[in-house]
Each structure stands twice: as structure tokens, then as C-alpha cells.
Amino acid sequence: xxxxxxxxxxxxTCAAVLYDDKILSNVISSQINLHQEWGGVVPDxxxxxxxxxxxxxxxxxxxxxxxxxxxxxxxAVTRGPGLGIALAVGFNYAKTLAKKHNIKLVAVNHVEGHLxxxxxxxxKGLPKFTPIFPCLGLTVxxxxxxxxxxxxxxxxHIVGETLDDAAGEALDKSAKLLGLGYPGGPIIERxxxxxxxxxxxxxxxxxxxxxxxxxxxxxxxxxxxxxxxxSVDKKLKHLSDLAASFQNAVFNxxxxxxxxxxxxxxxxxxxxxxGVLANSLLxxxxxxxxxxxxxxxxxxxSKKLNTDNAAMIALAGFHQFKRSGPSDINNIDIxxxxxx
Amino acid sequence: MDMITINQNNFDAHLPEIAKIIKNGGxxxxxxxxxxxxxxxxxxxxxxxxxLSFKNRWVGKAISIAVCDTKMAExxxxxxxxxxxxxxxLLPGPFTIVTNxxxxxxxxIEAENSTLGIRxxxxxxxxxxxxxxNLPITAxxxxxxxxSPHYSVASFLHTLSQKKKNLLDLIVDAGKLPKNLPSxxxxxxxxxxxxxxxxxxxxxNSTSLLSTSEIETGKIANFLFQKIINKKLNGPIxxxxxxxxxxxxxxxxxxxxxxxxxKSHITSPTFVIVNDYGKFLHFDLYRLNTTKDFIDLKFxxxxxxxxxxxIEWPEIxxxxxxxxxxxxxxxxxxxxxxxxxxxxxxxFDF
Numbered sequence: 001x002x003x004x005x006x007x008x009x010x011x012x013t014c015a016a017v018l019y020d021d022k023i024l025s026n027v028i029s030s031q032i033n034l035h036q037e038w039g040g041v042v043p044d045x046x047x048x049x050x051x052x053x054x055x056x057x058x059x060x061x062x063x064x065x066x067x068x069x070x071x072x073x074x075x076a077v078t079r080g081p082g083l084g085i086a087l088a089v090g091f092n093y094a095k096t097l098a099k100k101h102n103i104k105l106v107a108v109n110h111v112e113g114h115l116x117x118x119x120x121x122x123x124k125g126l127p128k129f130t131p132i133f134p135c136l137g138l139t140v141x142x143x144x145x146x147x148x149x150x151x152x153x154x155x156x157h158i159v160g161e162t163l164d165d166a167a168g169e170a171l172d173k174s175a176k177l178l179g180l181g182y183p184g185g186p187i188i189e190r191x192x193x194x195x196x197x198x199x200x201x202x203x204x205x206x207x208x209x210x211x212x213x214x215x216x217x218x219x220x221x222x223x224x225x226x227x228x229x230x231s232v233d234k235k236l237k238h239l240s241d242l243a244a245s246f247q248n249a250v251f252n253x254x255x256x257x258x259x260x261x262x263x264x265x266x267x268x269x270x271x272x273x274x275g276v277l278a279n280s281l282l283x284x285x286x287x288x289x290x291x292x293x294x295x296x297x298x299x300x301x302s303k304k305l306n307t308d309n310a311a312m313i314a315l316a317g318f319h320q321f322k323r324s325g326p327s328d329i330n331n332i333d334i335x336x337x338x339x340x
Numbered sequence: 341m342d343m344i345t346i347n348q349n350n351f352d353a354h355l356p357e358i359a360k361i362i363k364n365g366g367x368x369x370x371x372x373x374x375x376x377x378x379x380x381x382x383x384x385x386x387x388x389x390x391x392l393s394f395k396n397r398w399v400g401k402a403i404s405i406a407v408c409d410t411k412m413a414e415x416x417x418x419x420x421x422x423x424x425x426x427x428x429x430l431l432p433g434p435f436t437i438v439t440n441x442x443x444x445x446x447x448x449i450e451a452e453n454s455t456l457g458i459r460x461x462x463x464x465x466x467x468x469x470x471x472x473x474n475l476p477i478t479a480x481x482x483x484x485x486x487x488s489p490h491y492s493v494a495s496f497l498h499t500l501s502q503k504k505k506n507l508l509d510l511i512v513d514a515g516k517l518p519k520n521l522p523s524x525x526x527x528x529x530x531x532x533x534x535x536x537x538x539x540x541x542x543x544x545n546s547t548s549l550l551s552t553s554e555i556e557t558g559k560i561a562n563f564l565f566q567k568i569i570n571k572k573l574n575g576p577i578x579x580x581x582x583x584x585x586x587x588x589x590x591x592x593x594x595x596x597x598x599x600x601x602x603k604s605h606i607t608s609p610t611f612v613i614v615n616d617y618g619k620f621l622h623f624d625l626y627r628l629n630t631t632k633d634f635i636d637l638k639f640x641x642x643x644x645x646x647x648x649x650x651i652e653w654p655e656i657x658x659x660x661x662x663x664x665x666x667x668x669x670x671x672x673x674x675x676x677x678x679x680x681x682x683x684x685x686x687x688f689d690f
């Protein structure tokens with residue numbers, strides 16, 4: 001079936017067309033240029049941009065897939081979690097479109113989208129593989145940090161999650177503290193290259209082996225107050241070392257907890273997704289971990305599928321539709337704190 | 341030794357009986373906002389003697405008393421203008437404030453240097469009892485001198501000999517109390533405050549508290565929120581939390597959320613700007629840059645119902661929005677300051 005996915009949960013306006021799990025088009029109207037001068041996701045801009053861009057983004061997605069709206073069998077849209085006013089733009093657009101063209105609609109959980117993003121395939125149906133369950137998923141982005149036991153597609157159990165800041169948020173804030181602007185993650189990765197990751201000693205959050213939750217606010221606080229009184233020159237001189245130290249502490253924590261939970265739940269496979277997994281160092285660390293544990297690892301086949309996108313929403317919608325049919329279009333609304 | 345079990349529903353019915361025993365010089369084990377206390381009439385010399393012999397306490401070491409308000413306190417201690425402010429900001433709360441006594445209590449209550457510690461506990465039971473008696477009661481923790489305090493009647497009785505048990509005229513059992521430390525004792529006889537005993541909250545002056553851990557920040561949140569609840573306000577309650585990164589604003593918000601009954605994890609809302617938990621809202625404006633961004637959040641819609649909200653980095657919303665909030669909600673500002681790696685100062689003025 002042909003699925004149109006729509007995603008506007010925070011800063012990016014996204015639309016994609018899938019044939020089952022195969023991506024025919026995937027459009028992300030990234031707002032990086034607008035954001036760089038602000039130092040953060042700016043809802044005002046996000047919302048206006050969603051409103052201004054949703055129509056052209058959806059049309060581009062259809063055009064790139066060489067389809068028209070009449071070919072679409074199902075519209076999948078993000079219901080939550082996210083920023084209310086941003087979610088509403090995509091959600092209302094999807095509802096209107098579905099009603100107008102009499103297309104079935106499914107309202108999807110954004111985090112489920114991230115988890116399933118590793119199962120997306122290109123238009124030729126590649127990469128070919130049959131996932132093995134139970135699979136333990138790590139999904140890490142600016143807004144989420146969760147470790148989820150996936151018994152099967154549609155059957156999720158959160159086994160660990162951040163108690164305070166998301167990992168991506170911690171990286172964003174560290175970049176801002178170093179005067180590196182927004183978005184922080186990619187710049188931290190670039191700056192950290194060649195830096196001494198043991199330059200700054202940072203705490204090991206939640207060290208207890210029985211605790212499967214994560215915490216990043218202590219890392220941020222320690223980092224901030226260690227360098228707070230440094231001169232700009234000193235900070236500049238050690239920029240690489242500082243970025244490397246912080247990035248390393250965040251990744252150590254993610255890896256340690258992921259590894260602990262793998263040992264506890266003994267899954268048959270693991271997956272990793274979300275914006276922070278666009279970082280090559282983290283991807284290679286997760287690959288090594290999978291090797292050590294002798295488990296198959298699923299990663300999105302393209303970096304573009306790590307950050308927010310509508311292809312993952314369309315895939316989650318496709319599976320949800322197969323499981324439980326369409327959503328009741330007249331009785332469903334956004335859910336900014338939608339739990340998995 | 342009689343024992344009664346009280347709860348919110350039956351307390352009023354038991355009140356005359358408890359009051360009568362205290363008025364007649366009896367010794368009563370009673371629950372407080374911190375630990376179980378030993379209550380007697382502090383004016384009655386025989387009652388005080390009984391209390392001191394029960395506690396094995398020598399005369400000369402002060403026994404603090406609980407009153408229901410500042411007006412009642414002024415009958416027993418001298419209050420300077422600055423102490424009055426201390427009362428206004430910290431009481432009711434887990435503090436004992438020591439000032440010079442007026443010698444209106446029985447021997448053994450004031451210290452040798454004539455100072456007297458006053459509490460206004462944040463406990464409906466105690467406040468009701470004092471109002472009913474129209475007299476203060478002693479508020480010394482229920483333990484023998486030098487031993488640790490008790491949070492349940494059973495654990496206290498367990499430490500007592502039969503002879504001691506016979507001295508108790510009434511036990512008022514309110515079940516297991518939450519593990520709060522005994523009150524912080526503040527010596528306010530001189531212009532600079534001195535902490536004589538550390539409880540859960542450390543006051544550095546009448547409008548600021550020190551925190552040395554996340555747990556303490558949580559306790560401060562509880563204390564300040566209770567202060568707000570005591571004001572019996574109508575409409576939304578908004579807490580504006582200002583201060584640098586890593587000062588405990590999110591930890592504070594998590595505690596407020598918990599008090600309002602939110603069961604789920606309260607995580608940082610930096611990425612989504614606002615997390616709406618229904619009756620509790622958690623804003624973080626860290627990443628907003630202009631006043632207009634805040635207006636575009638349609639923020640006014642959030643404050644129509646009787647919700648409780650924490651707003652981190654409120655100054656980013658701009659003066660006109662802040663003025664709107666102050667006008668249309670019960671707005672309270674709390675300032676977070678970094679003192680050292682393990683110390684934060686939380687200031688308030690309400």
C-alpha cells in the first residue's frame with residue numbers, strides 16, 4: 001500500500017511517501033539556517049515554517065515519488081510526543097487532507113517511528129534482512145533518550161530512560177556553553193575530532209548496576225562549572241579537548257547503560273536510532289558493542305533517517321494500520337506527551 | 341496510658357479529650373510535621389516537671405514550644421522587626437526560632453540564658469490543638485535525651501521502660517510519619533543568624549534557604565509550595581525559577597510536580613519548551629530568544645485553569661508577558677544561585 005507520512009513534532013517539516021516499507025520519497029525541510037542565528041529551536045519560527053511549508057513539502061514528497069494524492073491509501077501523521085503548536089500544524093493538515101480525499105488516517109507515536117526507522121528500506125527494497133525479536137532498541141535524540149525492549153513490532157516495553165535531560169539536549173547545551181551555536185551535536189562531533197577525551201574528568205551518572213535509567217544533567221552541571229571561570233583564550237585553546245571530553249562522557253554513559261540492559265534482558269538483536277546516532281563515533285561504538293555481545297545490530301540505512309523524518313512515521317503508521325486499522329479521524333487529537 | 345488513633349476525619353471529635361488531658365497537666369505523645377513530640381502545658385510547673393523527668397533532661401537546657409501564630413508567640417518571646425520578618429517567611433515550617441524569652445513559662449522551658457525556642461509547625465493537628473487550648477504546647481521531640489527521634493508510636497514505645505510508659509497520659513497515634521528531620525534550630529538573638537541544630541532546611545536569612553543536595557532542593561520545594569498552599573489562593577499558581585544552568589531548577593520542578601500528584605517521570609522540557617502533565621505544567625524557556633516566541637506559544641491559554649506551573653528561565657518571556665502572568669495568576673519568583681559545587685542558595689520573597 002502507498003503511505004503518505006507527515007511529521008511536524010518540533011522543528012522540521014517532513015513528508016514522505018512509502019510503498020509498504022520502501023521509501024519512494026523523503027522530504028525534510030530542515031530549518032538549520034533559520035536556527036543557527038537563534039541558538040535553539042524557536043517555536044515561533046517552527047510553527048510559522050510548518051504552516052508555510054507543509055503544503056510544498058507534502059507536494060514535493062508526492063512529486064518525488066511520482067505519485068498523486070489519489071494514489072495514497074493511508075496517511076500517517078505524528079500525534080506526539082512533541083510541542084503542541086507544532087504537532088497541531090501537521091495533524092490538522094493530515095486530517096483535512098484525509099477527509100477531503102477520503103483516505104484512511106493513522107495517528108502515530110514519534111518514538112515508535114524512531115525505533116522502526118532501522119527497518120526502512122530504499123525503493124529497491126534494500127537492505128534485505130528479516131529482523132529477529134526480541135530486539136533491544138536505543139533511541140537517542142534532542143528530546144528523547146530511551147532504551148526499549150521490542151518483543152515484536154507494536155509490542156514495546158521501556159526498560160530505561162533519562163530521568164532529566166535528553167542526551168542530545170546535553171550535547172546541544174554543551175555546544176552552547178562552548179559558544180559553538182546550534183545545532184550542537186554535529187559541531188561537537190566535528191570539534192571533538194583529535195581532542196583528548198580524558199582532558200576533563202566528568203562524573204559517571206547513576207553508577208549502580210541495578211539502575212537502568214539514565215541521567216545527563218549532572219554531566220552538564222559538572223562540565224559547566226569546571227569551565228565557567230576560564231578565559232575565552234583558555235577555552236579556545238582546549239576547545240577540541242573539552243568537546244571530546246564531554247562527548248565521550250555522554251557516550252560512555254549511553255554505552256554502559258545499554259550494555260547493562262542487554263546483559264539483563266538478553267535480547268536476540270539490538271537497534272540504535274535517533275538524531276544523536278548520526279554521530280559516527282557513537283555508531284562505531286554501538287557496532288563494537290554489538291560485536292562484543294555477538295548480536296545482530298540494526299541501524300537506519302542512511303544518516304538522514306536518524307534525525308526527525310516522515311518516512312519513519314509512515315512505516316510506523318503502516319504497521320499500526322496492519323495491527324489495528326485506521327484511527328477514528330473525528331475523535332482523535334494531538335497528544336504532546338504521548339507515551340510509547 | 342491511653343491511646344487513640346487519629347486521622348483527618350476523626351481528629352475534631354477527639355480534640356476536647358486531648359485538650360482536657362493537657363490542661364490537667366498531662367503528658368501527651370503527639371504527631372508533628374517532623375517527628376512525634378511530647379506535649380505538655382508549658383505554663384504548668386508540674387506538667388513541665390513531669391516532662392523533664394520523662395526525658396531525663398536537666399533543667400537549664402531549653403524546651404521549645406509550639407504556638408499557632410506570631411501573635412501568640414509575642415506573649416512568650418521578644419520579637420524584633422527582623423525576627424518578625426523571619427517568622428513571616430519561615431513559619432509555619434520546620435524551624436525553631438530562638439529569641440529572648442519573657443519568662444511567662446514554667447521553670448525548665450526557657451534556657452539558662454532566658455532564651456526560648458518557638459515553633460509554628462506545619463501541622464493541622466497541632467495548630468488546631470493550640471487554637472482550641474488557646475495556649476502553647478511543648479514541642480520537644482519524643483525521645484529520651486541523647487537518643488534519636490521517632491516516626492512511629494511503636495518504635496518510640498519500644499525504647500521505654502514500663503515506668504516511663506506509666507508517665508505518659510495519652511498517646512495520639514497518627515501512624516507512620518514521613519521521614520523528616522527534627523526542625524532546624526535558628527538562634528536569632530543576635531543580628532547574624534546562627535544554626536544551632538541542622539534539620540532538613542537550612543536558612544541563611546529570612547528569604548533564602550541553602551541546599552546541599554538534590555534531596556534538600558526537593559525539601560525546599562515542598563516547604564515553599566506548602567507556604568503557597570497556606571495562602572489559600574484561587575486560580576493558577578505559577579513558580580518562576582530563575583538562575584544559572586545546573587542550579588537545581590529542574591529538580592525543584594520535579595518535586596513540585598510530584599506534590600501535585602504527577603506519577604510519571606518529569607524530565608527536562610528544554611527540547612519541547614513545555615510539558616503539559618494536565619494539572620501541572622513544566623516550561624523551560626532556555627532556548628527561546630524573543631518575547632514574541634513566547635507569545636506565539638499561545639501561552640495565555642495554558643493559564644486559564646487551576647493549574648500549577650513551573651517556568652524555568654522566566655525572564656526570557658519579557659517584561660510585558662511577565663507582568664501579564666503576575667496580573668492573571670498567583671506568581672511566585674524563586675531565585676537559584678550557585679555557591680559552590682555542593683551548595684545552592686534559593687531565595688524567595690513571599
